[in-house]
Amino acid sequence: MAIWVDGDTRVMIQGITGRQGRYHAARTMEDHGRLVGGVVPGRGGASVVGVPVFDRVATCRAETGATASLVLVPPPAVYDAVDEAIEAGVSLIVVVTEHVPVLDSLRLVHRAAQQGVRLIGPNTIGIISPGLGKVGIMPASLYRPGSVGILSRSGTLTHEVASNLSACGIGQSTCIGVGGDSVVGTSFVDGLEQFRLDDQTERIILIGEIGGHLEQEAAAYLEQGYPKPVHAYVAGRTAPPARRMGHAGAIVDGDSGQASEKARAFEQAGVRVVSVADELIAAIKEGQ
Amino acid sequence: MDLLEFEAKRRLAQKGVPVPRGSVAFSVEAAIRAGCQLDFPLMVKAQVPSGGRKKAGAVVEVHDVDELNVHAARLLGSCVAGDRTRAVLIEEYLPTQQEIYLAFQLDTGRREVLALLSPYGGIDIEKAPEAPVMHGMNGVDPFMFKDALRMAKEAGFEGNRGHEVAELLVMLAELVWHWDATTLEINPLLHTSDGRLIAADAKIVIDESAAFRHELGQSETTISEDDEDDNEARARRMGLQFVPLSGGTIGIIAGGAGLALATMDTVRALGSRPANFLDVGGGVSREKMAAALELLGSIAEIDGVIINVFGGINNCQVMAEGILAALAKGAISGPLVVKMRGHEQETAWKILEQQSIEVVRWGTTGQAVKKLLKQIEDEANGHMG
DSSP: OOSSOOTTOOEEEETTTSHHHHHHHHHHHHTTOOEEEEEOTTOTTOEETTEEEESOHHHHHHHHOOOEEEEOOOHHHHHHHHHHHHHTTOSEEEEOOSSOOHHHHHHHHHHHHHTTOEEEOSSOOEEEETTTEEEESSOGGGOOEEEEEEEESOHHHHHHHHHHHHHTTOOEEEEEEOOSSSSOSSOHHHHHHHHHHOTTOOEEEEEEESSSSHHHHHHHHHHTOOSSOEEEEEEOTTOOTTOBOSSTTOBOBTTBTOHHHHHHHHHHTTOEEESSTTHHHHHHHHHO | OEEOHHHHHHHHHHTTOOOOSEEEESSHHHHHHHHHTSOSSEEEEEOOSOSOTTTTTOEEEEOSHHHHHHHHHHHTTOEETTEEOOOEEEEEOOOEEEEEEEEEEEETTTTEEEEEEESOOSSOGGGSSSOOEEEEEOSSSOOOHHHHHHHHHHTTOOHHHHHHHHHHHHHHHHHHHHHTEEEEEEEEEEEETTSOEEEOOOEEEEOGGGGGGSOOOHHHHHGGGTTOOHHHHHHHHTTOEEEEOTTOOEEEEESSHHHHHHHHHHHHHTTOOBOEEEEOOSSOOHHHHHHHHHHHHTOTTOOEEEEEEEESSSOHHHHHHHHHHHHHTTSOOSOEEEEEEETTHHHHHHHHHHTTOEEESSSOHHHHHHHHHHHHHHHHHHTOO
């Protein structure tokens, strides 16, 4: 069954004529990602990898039946692009862009929530249900269909864990990059709620890191009881405090946000925590 | 991006928020000139981003020109909590009835900008006897005057005072969104003896991601660069996210912050120490990959380098070409392992292996680090006897 993305998802790319837009339009086509169109204000009428480009999201939806948007526009354009998609009734919006102003993200997260729109990101690789579809920039060849659900704050760590699982013959139901920013549209809890009800998902992996509150929120949610095994790795035990480690959300601020603290919260909630990412593979294999 | 007090006050004043009369001075002479435009007593305040200035003696009241001279000279160039004082703010002294705390703070856990108000101003708000009155703003539903007035009343500000505080709250709330301020703190907001509300101190932090839509002057950006060492400055100029780690010998180049952190954790778990965090990020070019290798190649403490990347938003072939370009320049000659997969992986593997570089195609990060450690050990053994 998978969550949020399945065989009916039809994707539009906002920013399809840019360098990243064109590249991932081509990769999406190769990965059978059901790309149906693109939106770039002022470039309506053009065509990229054989799909039509429109000036406006609403027109693209009307003409192509697109249900999801992959947003690949630069930071200053993200707010308007996502706002337009929400207004046009797109039900799943994935924002790949990094360095979106955090207050723009905050407003978009609430706009989306108020309109019942699933917003993933910003600063994410997106979402893939292997074998069914993807709205994202991940190389689909690293993933394969199966029963492990993955929720991750790190894009490339998702590729790492998924590809290592795939190499052992263990597939994934849906993998979601929640994103590396400090304010994102979909949290671990949001994903866990969906995985709970998904018949295809039998166990879940959470990939966290230093900074922020997503892990603690998830631990509090899981402590109330969860019907499927959850495994977790929290990156950054060796990170020094008070330094931003790459993306915006990855900073240990004073006492809060340390990897060890998050790992402890998970353990208390019955999550099986590993201290290096590779051990997740062994843990999942054991559970097979 | 932390604004210094005088920069924050300048912006507030431009928007009609009352601040004390005064001016910033970058030299003792300028400080004296600034002081002579006001009446004594005066405030002399070191302009550094750190808090706790008063306790550190970096905010003083002076009563005549001699004292002004002494303190300006003492403070200018001095170190306050690790920051160098480049300027002092010379301000009028304001006789005060009450010190109020008023702030806006992005709270990522609640996913809101919190408005905070407290009658316990002038001290560390966390040490106040009561928690401040709070109101969450989501940026979509407007912050109304009635919300502000409710806050003011709850904090004990009645009648006219309550209205004035509420008006200021609404005005500042709007500035938070307008300026992309993740922090806007007025502590203290003074209620002066002659009945005015004045922002006696102001701390504003602007979201760096929003810099493209704000004019931030030279002084507002140079201060935060003081703490960097040469390698960090070099890395930043090259667009690399780089953090040196003391005592480490294993150089790391990773695609993605999480993968970089995981690689650091794995190196440690295998008994060695990472020398650095380095995330080449998305959309990495040949030049950037080459620059990353050159940077690590120039660090003497590094015995070997692991490159751990995915061709997702990046392209393996481009990254491989960058690696070869750096090697051709002699940027690095010691142990090197490249773990790489994703878009264009076949081409990348071929060109790297043709140059006898050890490539990990499908193994784990742990396996790749082990290979690097083995290379380092072999090299060390080869030099003995």
